[in-house]
Amino acid sequence: MTKKTLGTIVEHTADAAEKQGFTRRDFIASMSALLGSRIVFAGALPLGMVPVALANNEQAFKIAGKHSELVVLNDRPINAETPAHLLDDKVTPSDKLFVRNNGIPPTEIDLDNWTLTVEGESAEQKKVYSIAELKSRFTHYSYQLTLECGGNGRAEFSPQAKGNQWTTGAVGCPKWTGVRLADVLKDVGIKADAVYIGYYGKDSHLSGDPSKQAISRGVPIQKALEDECLIAWAMNDEQIPLMNGHPLRLVIGGWPASTSGKWLERIVIRDQVHDGAKMLGTAYRVPCKPVAPGTKVADEDMCIIHAMPVKSLITFPKSGIHQKIKQPLKLRGHAWAGDKEIQQVKISKDFGQTWQTVTLAKAVNKNAWQHWQGEVSFDKTGYYEIWAKATDSDGISQPMILPGWNPKGYLNNACHRVAIQVV
Structure with a gap:
């Protein structure tokens, strides 16, 4: 399916949204109402799969609890990105956080009976926790943590890489609340031979x-033992939206969002690199050494992605605006760099010939993005582009165009740019 024909996911009722979860009854009722008739064999329709009559409809739909301007890239599984101008908030609102799924979300959420099991070869013992026990037994922490899909920016690679064609919007930095992953792992007991954790x-x-x-x-x-890694039940002081992992998820800031497992029910402490689904082959891996575009790379020559690279985003103004000549134009955005800090952000209005440094705020905590702001003016009418370039605490800057090509289109951290028409 293409963006134009795939359709999106209908918005659920207010009651369902308040419950922060889809039930099959709510889902089917919403679909039936839009179709104007009942869906025969509705019980066999997978949650999130749009009937073809709606998929080819020009009417705009949206994912339950999400902003109507999110761009849906796929409906099975559901994936949607946030346009850059909607990411202007310092703390990403829940309705503006991107959606990245690999499978079909659970259809029923039973908070009272939801449990988290922690076990594994390198666990001293096996323990099972209810959500209530996690909340009562461990200290609560809140951090603002950046989550970015490893494939964010994939659409720019040539030759095209397989997968959702994300542009810039598979990123966000909400406030997360939960307990430290480290505290739970230590409560279970970590053997000396532990090298990895995995989630289910x-x-x-x-x-x-x-x-x-x-x-x-x-x-x-x-990484799992760092203070900022959470087992979270809340986003922005409310329940996590279903499509972002309600009622429980890992949050591993600064690393590919795929390491932040949703609908969390089990964690394993491993004596080897975890070998679960999407850990082997080419999934979330890049060539260990640079390769020419289009090169076929053997699995054994691919390395697992760890921390995400330095990157920035222009969130104001929206690309394509008209600006009056000689009037100052305020600019805003964010920058982040995996496990590192941002050292500086610069902007250019002449396609990178010259750069000016902008004001950069400190991160509220490790693994949170940093906000920047600046101002430019234009002496001539015509078409301009504003480019943003961040440099991390190790002195590594974003590439102006594209980083090294890789078969799955990961880690594109090229400079973001917006169009300005000066009149």
Whole structure:
């Protein structure tokens, strides 16, 4: 399906939104209302799959609880990105956080009976926690943490890489609340030979085969033990939206968002690099050494993506605006750099011939993006582009055009740019 024909996901009722979860009844009722008749064999329609009569409809729909301007890239599984101008908030609102799914979300959420199991070869023991027990037994923490899909920016690569053609909007930095992953792992007990953790969620594989996992990724134990890694139940002081992992998810800031497992039900402490779904082959891996565009790379020559690279975004103004000559134009945006800090951000209005440094705020905590602001003016009428370029604390700057090509189109951190017509 293409963007023009795939359709999007209908908005649920207010009651369903308040419950922060889809039920099959709500989903089917919404679809039936739009179709004007009941759906025969509705029980077999996968949650999130749009009837073709709606998929080819020009009427605009939206994902439940999400802003109507999110751009839906796929409906099975549901994936949607946020236009850059909607990411202007310092703390990303829940309705503006992108959606990235690998499978089908759970259809029923039973908070009272939802449990998290922690076990594995390198766990001292196996423990099972209810959400209530997590909340009562461990100290609560809140951090603003940047999540970015590893494939954000994939649409710019040539030759085209397979997968959702994200542009710039598969990123956000909400406030997350939960307990430290480290505190829970230490409560279970970590053996000396532990090298990795892996997660499992309650989303189901697209095939419907219960023996297959949609995704099961993880991080090295050293990363898992950092203070800012959370087992979270809240986003921006409210329940996490279903499409972002309600009622429980990992949040591993600064690393590919695929390491932040949603609908979390199990964590394993491993004595080896986790080998779950989307950990092997080419998934979330890039060539260990640079390759020419279009090169076929053997699996053994691909390395796992760890921290995300330095990157920035222009969130104001919206690309394509008209600006009066010689009037100052205020600019705003964010910058982030995986596990590092941002050292400086510069902007250019002459396609990178000259650059001016803008004002940069400090991060509120590790793994949160940093806000920048500046101002430009124009002495001549005509077409301009504003480019933004960030430099991290190791002195590494964004490339002006594109970074090295890779088969899956990961880690595009080229300069973001917006169009300005001066009149």
